[in-house]
Amino acid sequence: MKSHNDQYLSRLSLWLRVSGSAPARTVSVLAEVRTHLADSGENPYETFGAPRQYAKQFAQESKWSLARRSAALVALGSVAASCYLVADDVAHLSTQRPLWWSAPQWVFLIITAVLVVVAWQSALFFFSPPLTSLASADKVSDHAWKSRHRARIIVTTGVVVVVVGASLVWGRSLGNSYRDLPKLRTSTFVASNATADGHDIIVSVRTVIYLDAPQSGVTLNSADPSNGEDFNGLTAGSLQEFGSLAAALPVAKTTNWSLNGQDQVHGFAVVYGEYYVLSWMGAIYQSSQSNQQQIFLNLVYDVNRVGLQTLKIPLNTD
Numbered sequence: 001m002k003s004h005n006d007q008y009l010s011r012l013s014l015w016l017r018v019s020g021s022a023p024a025r026t027v028s029v030l031a032e033v034r035t036h037l038a039d040s041g042e043n044p045y046e047t048f049g050a051p052r053q054y055a056k057q058f059a060q061e062s063k064w065s066l067a068r069r070s071a072a073l074v075a076l077g078s079v080a081a082s083c084y085l086v087a088d089d090v091a092h093l094s095t096q097r098p099l100w101w102s103a104p105q106w107v108f109l110i111i112t113a114v115l116v117v118v119a120w121q122s123a124l125f126f127f128s129p130p131l132t133s134l135a136s137a138d139k140v141s142d143h144a145w146k147s148r149h150r151a152r153i154i155v156t157t158g159v160v161v162v163v164v165g166a167s168l169v170w171g172r173s174l175g176n177s178y179r180d181l182p183k184l185r186t187s188t189f190v191a192s193n194a195t196a197d198g199h200d201i202i203v204s205v206r207t208v209i210y211l212d213a214p215q216s217g218v219t220l221n222s223a224d225p226s227n228g229e230d231f232n233g234l235t236a237g238s239l240q241e242f243g244s245l246a247a248a249l250p251v252a253k254t255t256n257w258s259l260n261g262q263d264q265v266h267g268f269a270v271v272y273g274e275y276y277v278l279s280w281m282g283a284i285y286q287s288s289q290s291n292q293q294q295i296f297l298n299l300v301y302d303v304n305r306v307g308l309q310t311l312k313i314p315l316n317t318d
Contacts, residue, residue, distance in 0.1 A: 090171025
């Protein structure tokens with residue numbers, strides 16, 4: 001178990017390193033304190049005061065002290081995190097790239113603001129001299145204060161410029177990368193018909209879908225009308241695979257086709273280079289026609305490492 005003096009010396013050693021005291025100076029101060037306590041038998045707290053306060057007498061202004069190195073790491077981490085959050089939102093707003101989280105917007109804003117403030121304060125601590133340095137004997141206080149004030153203005157401006165500039169560039173890059181990702185497409189041929197059935201309209205659609213660029217791990221999730229769907233009505237979908245668009249189109253254009261009532265869309269794996277004849281039939285309420293809005297068949301698909309995407313196929317409800 002450490003003695004009272006050893007505990008004091010251990011804490012003093014920590015605060016000397018944190019304050020940026022040079023290693024040789026740290027060893028010298030600890031040796032002087034240890035010798036004085038051993039010879040006098042005095043209480044170290046009564047003689048030298050609290051370790052943190054006593055260590056400030058030997059503080060150096062080196063920017064590479066332990067405290068300032070820690071502040072630099074915190075500043076860099078906070079800037080990077082805040083830039084990514086803003087960039088992610090910029091990419092979402094410009095290209096509808098899915099956000100990596102589903103939290104409300106106000107939560108995103110609060111977290112981003114906190115990270116920016118932490119980065120700002122950490123950068124100020126690292127770059128601008130501490131207030132204690134203004135009382136140094138070898139400096140004119142007025143000049144030192146002006147230098148510190150100037151440094152804080154430069155740091156504040158720099159943090160704002162870096163966060164805004166890097167976020168916009170990063171967000172544009174993320175948006176462009178998302179825009180260039182493989183998308184599910186339809187051929188120019190889309191056949192859609194509607195038939196009244198009581199209070200519903202039975203809508204059918206037949207087209208060819210395909211991936212426009214190489215991508216593994218693409219699966220279909222669901223196929224549903226954009227609005228007005230009668231969930232109690234019949235919904236069915238099927239897919240037929242072909243090796244080329246030329247082979248798929250004649251099948252898609254045939255008018256004599258039917259479905260067996262099963263939904264084959266959910267979980268269907270789509271492969272680049274293959275073409276699929278999509279046949280879908282579902283029921284929507286007749287009242288959905290009154291709003292005069294175009295109704296789409298929303299074909300939702302999951303792209304590996306990206307998330308859910310939607311292909312909108314127009315439906316004829318007249």
